[in-house]
Amino acid sequence: MKLYEKTASELSEMLRSKECSALEIFEDVENRIKSVEDRVGAYITLTPDIAKKRAIEVDESFAKGEKLNVLAGIPIGIKDNISTKGIRTSCASKMLENYVPPFNATVIEKINNAGMVIMGKTNLDEFAMGSSTETSYMHITRNPHDLDRIPGGSSGGSTAAVAAGEAILTLGSDTGGSIRQPAALCGAIGLKPTYGSVSRYGLIAAASSLDQIGPIGRSVKDIAMLQDLISGYDKMDATSKNIEYPNLVDNLTANVKGMKIAVLKEFFGVGVDDSIKESVYKAIKMYEENGAEIKEISLPSTEFAIGAYHIIASAEASSNLARFDGVKYGLRAKEYNDLTDMYEKTRSEGFGDEVKRRIMLGTFVLSSGNYDVYYKKAKNLQKKVSEEFEETFVDFDVIISPTVASTASKIGEDINHPVKMYYNDSCTIAASIAGLPAITLPCGKDGNNLPIGLQLIGNKFSEQTLLNAAYTYENLCGGFNVLSQTL
Amino acid sequence: MINMSIDIKNIAKLSMLRIEDEKVEKFKKDMEAIINMVDRLPNISGELGLNYDNVMTLREDIAVQNKYTRNELLQNAPEVQAGCLVVPKTIE
C-alpha cells in the first residue's frame, strides 16, 4: 500500500515508529499529484517547495526527539478561499487571480504550527458560489470516481483531492452544503462544524453568518484529528464561541447503544434517488440493529430553509463582495473614464455570472422597500427552523438523512439550471441555516458505481456525539473506501 | 405576492455591475424564480437582530504598532503612488 493511500492516523503512527519519514510521505503524495492531477484538476496552486521544506523540518524535529502535533508531517490541501500568507489565494475568481494575502487565516496558523504539510490550494466554485466547481474561473475539477462527472461544490477541489489521493486531508468551507455535498459526491467524509467552533478569520467570506471551515478526509478519526486542530475560540473572530472544546479523538467511541436517531421525513421526499433512499435506510437499519433507537419525525419548517438560505446568503454575499472594486487589491479594468466606470468594468470583468447573480439577488433583497419583505422574513424563518431543530434535539441525539438528492451529474449537465442546482442543496441547507454541525459519510454506491452520501446532523457543539455516531457506522462498514479505484 | 418582477438594470447599477443586454432576461428569470420561491413562504413575525444567547466579547483598547509594512499591505494594489492607492479623480 502506497503512502498516499493511507489515512492521517496511520501515517501519524508510522512517523512515530519511524516506518516512514515526512519527506517520504510528501514525495509519495507529490508523485500521486503528478500522475493524476492533469486528469482531476483538484488544485489551483501547487506549493511543492513550501511543502517539501515543511516535511524536512518535521523530520528534523522528530530526529531531535521533539514532541509534535499528531498531524505533523501530514499533507493537506487548502480550499483556495482560505487566506495563506505569501501563497496566492484566488477564490477561483478572475478578480483575485493574482492576489497574495499578507496574512494567514487563523486555521492556517494552526496548521503551520502543527507542522502539517500544505500541498497547495484547491479548486472551488468562484467565491464558493455553486455546487459543482464548474463556476471556477480557473478550470473545472473532475470527480475522481468518474472523470466525466462533477465533484460537486463548492469545495470540489478539496473533496476530489482526498478521493484521488492528492492529499491525505483537506480543508473546505461550507455555507449551505459546500463541504458535505461534494464530499458525498466524491465518496469522502466531510464535516461542517457548528457555526462558531472554527475561526473564520482569513476565510474569504461568501455569507458570514453561515460560512464555516471544516475538515474533509478518508476516515472519521482523521476528521476528528483535524477538527481538534482547527476548532477553538479565536479573539480575531467575534462570532467564534468562547467555550471549552474537548478533544474529539480521545473520546471517539464506536457505540450507539441507546443513541436516539431521528429520521427526517422531509429529506426522503420526492426528488431523492431511490438508490440513495435505499442505501440510507440500510444504514439506518444497521444503527438500529446495533442498539440505536430510531424514530421518524417531521420538521415542517425545513422546507422554508432553502428560501431563507438563498435570501440570507445572497444578501450577505452582495455586501461581502462589494470590496472587490479594483482599488486595494485584485483586478482593475484596463480602461475606464471615471470612478463609476472603473468600478463597473472591474466588477463586470472580474466576476462570473453565478457570482453576479447572487450579488444582484442580495442587492435586490436588501434594497429599499424589500428589506422587510425578504431579508427580515428570511431571518425570521431561519429562527423558526433553528427553534424546531432545538426542540428535536431535546429528544434526539442525531438526525439522519441523505446528504444529496442525487449522485454526481455529468459535467455541464446542470450548470445552466441554477434553480435546480439551488434545490440540490436542500438536505444540507437546513443544518447550515440553523448553525448545526453535520457530517457526510460514504454510504455505498448507486447503479453507476457513484458514491452515495449519508448525512448526520447534531445539536450545536455536539461534534463528539456526531463523530461517535459516524465512527460507529464506519466500523460497522469495516472502514470506508474513499479512494477512487478507477483513476 | 405573485411573480415579482426585478428591474435587472437598476439592481446591476446598485451593485456596480453591468449586465449585457442579451443576458438580462436569463438573470431576470433565474433571480425571479428564487424570489418567487420566497414569496410563497409564510410570514413569521418577530423582531430581528438582538440575540441574547449569542453575545460577543469586546476587545481591550490596546494598540499594536505596525505589524505590517506599507509595502506588504499595498503589494496587491493595482496602482500606487506616493504610498497611496490611486483612483480616478474623485471629488464629491
Place this chain on the structure above:
Amino acid sequence: MKDFEIVVGLEVHAELNTDSKIYCDCKNIFGLEVNTQICPICMGMPGTLPTLNEKVVEYAIKMGHALNCKINSVFKQDRKNYFYPDLPKAYQISQAEVPVCENGYLDVLVNGVEKRIGVTRIHIEEDAGKLIHDESFAGSLVDLNRSGVPLIEIVSEPDMRSSAEAKAYLDTIKSILQYLDISDCKMQEGSIRCDVNVSVRERGSTEFGTRCEMKNVNSFSAAVRGIEYEAKRQIELIQSGGVVEQETRRWDDAKGMSFTMRTKEDAHDYRYFPEPDLLTVIVDEEKIKKLKDEIPELPNAKILRYIRDFGINQIDATLIVENMDKSKLFDDCTALNICTAKNISNWILADISKYMNETGKSILDTPLTAKRLCELIANVEKDIISNSAAKTVMEVIINENKEPEDIIKELGLAQNSDIGFLENLAKDVLDRNEKSVIDYKNGKTNAMGYLIGQCMKESKGKANPNIVKEIVMKLLAN
C-alpha cells in the same frame, strides 16, 4: 410678507481618542505618514473580520449619560453599504436599528436663556479614509490611516430655531466631549464634524418644511454661515413661488454658498442590514452605572452654577468653563472662600489667561496654587498691595515657587496706608506743584491725576493709591 422660522437639526461626528481603532488594533493617531497606520482589517482585505473596541462602547455610553439619554444595554451593529474609494470594505459598520444611546436632551444657554434641544440618538461607527487631491495629478490618492478611527454620531432633534442656537448646541457638545476626555475635538484635524439639516416654515406652523442636508461643514462658524445662507435661500425660493426640494447640498465656505450634491432621486440606497461579523453586545447595568458615576460636572451645568451661585455673567462663565484648567482653578479658589468670586474670575480671565496663552502652559502645572492665588487676591482686596504689585507677586510665585506673603515682604510691596504720613506727603507735593493746583481750580480736572501720580512717585509706588486719592481730593477741595 410672511414671517418664517428656521428649523435646524444637527448630526455631529466626533472622533474618539481611544488608543486603538474601533475594529482593529491599529493605532488611532492623527497626522502620520500616509498608509502607515493600517492593517489588513482596516484596509478591508478579504477574509478579515472586525472586533469591537470596548472603550468605544464606554465612551459612547458616557456621552449618552452626559446628554441625558436612555442607554441601551443591549445593542448591535449594522452595515451601511455604499461604494466610495475611501471606504475599503464598501460598507461602513455603523448602527441603524438599535443605537447605543437614544432619547436624550441637552440644555444650552442662548443669550442667557436656557433652551432644551432633543438628542435623538448617539451611535458608534467607523470613520472612512481620506482622499487626497492634487492639482498636478490626474487622479485622486487614497490614504487609509483614518479608516476605522472610532466615531460617535450624535443626532439632534430638529429643535433649533436659529444659527445662534445651533452654535450654542455645537459649542456645548464640544465642551462636553472635552470634559469627558473622549474626543480631542480638533476642528482643523477634522476630529469633530457636522452635517446640518435645515428647513424653514411659516411661523406658527406645526408642520416641518422640506429639509436639505448640508455636508462639508468643517467648522462651527461655517455651520452658522451655512444655516443662514440655506435658510435665506429656502425662504427666497418659497417667496418667489418655488418649492424646496429634498436634497443633499455641499457647503462651500470660501464662496459662502451651498450647491446641490445629490437630489432625492439619486439619494443612496444604503441597504442597511445587521452586521453578521459582529454579535449582539450586552453591557451590564453595573458598568453603565459606573460610567455614569465617572462623569464630572458638565460645562453646561457649570456655567449655570457660576451664574447662579457667584453672580458671574454668562460670557465670563462660559470663558472660564470652556477651559477645563481654568474652571478647575475657579472651583478650587471659590471653595477656599478667601476672596470674592468676581475677583477670581477677573484674575483668571485676565492675567492667568494671558500667562497661559503666552507660555502655552496650563496654570495647573505651575506653583500658583488656588490657595496662593486667593491669598494674593485677598491682599489686593485688603488694600495691602496694589494691583500692579500683585502682578509682580504672581510672576514671582510662578517663577520662584514662594508664598505671596513672603514675596510681599521681601520686595517691600506692602502699601503705605498711614494717613498722617500720607497727608504730610500730599501737602508737600501740592506745595511744590502750585501751578497744577491752580489749574485744577480753574476747571482742569485732570490735574488731580497728575498730583496723585506725583504723590505715588514720591512714595516710590508704595502709597496706597486709594487713600492718596482721598487725601488729594480733600486738600484740593479746601
